[in-house]
Amino acid sequence: MLKTIAGIILGMMISIVSAGQQLQPGFDKQEFLELLKIGARTTADSGYYNKLPKPLHARLKYESALTGFDNYWQMWQMDNGVGVISVRGTTKSPISFLANIYAAMVPAKGVLELRKDSAFHYTLSENPRAAVHAGFLVAMAYLSLDIVPRIDSAYASGTKEFILTGHSQGGAITYLLTSYLYQLKKEKRLPADIVFKSCIAAPPKPGNLFYAYDFEHLTANGWSYVVVNAADWVPEMPISIQTVDDFNETNPMPFAKSMIRKQKFPINLVLSSAYGNMSRPLKKAQRRYQRWLGKRLGKIVQKNLKELSTPAFYNSNNYVRTGNTIVLMPDSAYFVKFPEVRDSIWHNHIHAPYLYLTEKLPDNDNAHTKVNDQPALNGEWQLEYIAGQHTALDSLFPGRKPLLVLQTTEKQLHGNSGCNSISGTFEFTPSAISFKGPIVMTKMFCPGDGEKIFLETLQSVNNYAATGTTLTLIKDDVAEMRFIKLK
Numbered sequence: 001m002l003k004t005i006a007g008i009i010l011g012m013m014i015s016i017v018s019a020g021q022q023l024q025p026g027f028d029k030q031e032f033l034e035l036l037k038i039g040a041r042t043t044a045d046s047g048y049y050n051k052l053p054k055p056l057h058a059r060l061k062y063e064s065a066l067t068g069f070d071n072y073w074q075m076w077q078m079d080n081g082v083g084v085i086s087v088r089g090t091t092k093s094p095i096s097f098l099a100n101i102y103a104a105m106v107p108a109k110g111v112l113e114l115r116k117d118s119a120f121h122y123t124l125s126e127n128p129r130a131a132v133h134a135g136f137l138v139a140m141a142y143l144s145l146d147i148v149p150r151i152d153s154a155y156a157s158g159t160k161e162f163i164l165t166g167h168s169q170g171g172a173i174t175y176l177l178t179s180y181l182y183q184l185k186k187e188k189r190l191p192a193d194i195v196f197k198s199c200i201a202a203p204p205k206p207g208n209l210f211y212a213y214d215f216e217h218l219t220a221n222g223w224s225y226v227v228v229n230a231a232d233w234v235p236e237m238p239i240s241i242q243t244v245d246d247f248n249e250t251n252p253m254p255f256a257k258s259m260i261r262k263q264k265f266p267i268n269l270v271l272s273s274a275y276g277n278m279s280r281p282l283k284k285a286q287r288r289y290q291r292w293l294g295k296r297l298g299k300i301v302q303k304n305l306k307e308l309s310t311p312a313f314y315n316s317n318n319y320v321r322t323g324n325t326i327v328l329m330p331d332s333a334y335f336v337k338f339p340e341v342r343d344s345i346w347h348n349h350i351h352a353p354y355l356y357l358t359e360k361l362p363d364n365d366n367a368h369t370k371v372n373d374q375p376a377l378n379g380e381w382q383l384e385y386i387a388g389q390h391t392a393l394d395s396l397f398p399g400r401k402p403l404l405v406l407q408t409t410e411k412q413l414h415g416n417s418g419c420n421s422i423s424g425t426f427e428f429t430p431s432a433i434s435f436k437g438p439i440v441m442t443k444m445f446c447p448g449d450g451e452k453i454f455l456e457t458l459q460s461v462n463n464y465a466a467t468g469t470t471l472t473l474i475k476d477d478v479a480e481m482r483f484i485k486l487k
Helices: 002-020 029-042 094-101 134-156 169-186 209-218 253-261 267-304 332-337 351-359 450-458
Strands: 058-063 073-078 083-087 105-107 109-115 118-123 131-133 161-167 195-201 224-229 325-328 379-386 403-407 412-416 421-425 427-429 432-434 439-441 463-466 470-475 478-485
Touching (some): 029 058, 029 073, 029 083, 029 161, 029 351, 083 134, 083 169, 094 169, 094 267, 105 109, 105 134, 109 134, 118 134, 131 209, 134 169, 134 267, 161 169, 169 195, 169 209, 253 267, 325 351, 332 351, 432 463, 450 478
Parallel strands (some): 161 195, 195 224, 224 325
Antiparallel strands (some): 058 073, 073 083, 109 118, 379 403, 379 478, 403 412, 412 421, 421 439, 463 470, 470 478
């Protein structure tokens, strides 16, 4: 009886917290427009931002001193209580631009020394092959020394939800700041109930493929989005060089030389020559990249940040586009308003064209990023992934894959467990779902543990993300099951 009462109280508390949460996953046009207006003011250049519309639903709470590579940030408060951490992009000062071109990679986990005898430990990915842009990492580290205490103060005052945003260089820094703050939560150096969502505009690429994998997994289900103008060249940077060392270890390319040697003469000579002619220039270019944009630029960085000490460079420059990307596609009207002028390299990159193109998007919708849309739950969903299993899905369910048919109006479900037919009810809100109600099923004998695993996992989930083609069922922050839509 006491256990039942405690469960009811806990459920009520969870419902209250969920109902009070203002920050929602996914791309929202009006949210992003407000963030762009905030970001324009974070430039701290009144001659620039006074030409643009003001934020309508946010007020400035704090602005930092300059730090690192002339870096600067502001904290804003939205009308709904959500905090906004806005990171400034590149300025006209040479040291600010130095952060962009200090573009050798360093490991995504390591130690920086920002000041003498002051170690800054960071973990942006646990993958030892993940690497990030050195300049953006250093900038993030200096900024975080001020940002983290301000988050603590805002939390103590009742703000538990934050949007992290930045434009251009500020966007690249925001990638790394997002990873760093998530890690602080994991280490319990920030409270577990803080919610972070990152909204990044016009960023250069922050790191390699293995960092991108981790960032996208960390912010899955709509908790980060990246917006780029297809006419903007900055998201194409830094230049990327991929060598055979940038592949996963099971990829055959790194072993190609040994495979070629096993071929018969003269095929082995021809293939060996072809392989060398393709591979050697790439490795040579990567070494030169690291020498010029790492070691030699590092000496200039050292003159400006005299106490800075960075980790050894990581031997990769395989920069990739990262995150759930919203593409703003210019049309003919755009090029009338923002005509291509060769001598004006920034006119597609600044805030004005991003505001213009975002305004042309449908309200509160983007076909490939909308999540937790209740009508999107309707339909037939076939299981394609279940967490924690080392057995292939076809072996776990040898007869057929489990199927859920969801009807949101009636809150009814039916389908099969991979063996028996099932039917029952479910409950859902925009931010929660439950299959804990009774499930009626046929009683056919089912070999193996597949049916049991499926039903237990289904009844353990408490959240979801639904798009037009994919349904992900989540327990806390872990994606437990993924389904594809049949119809």
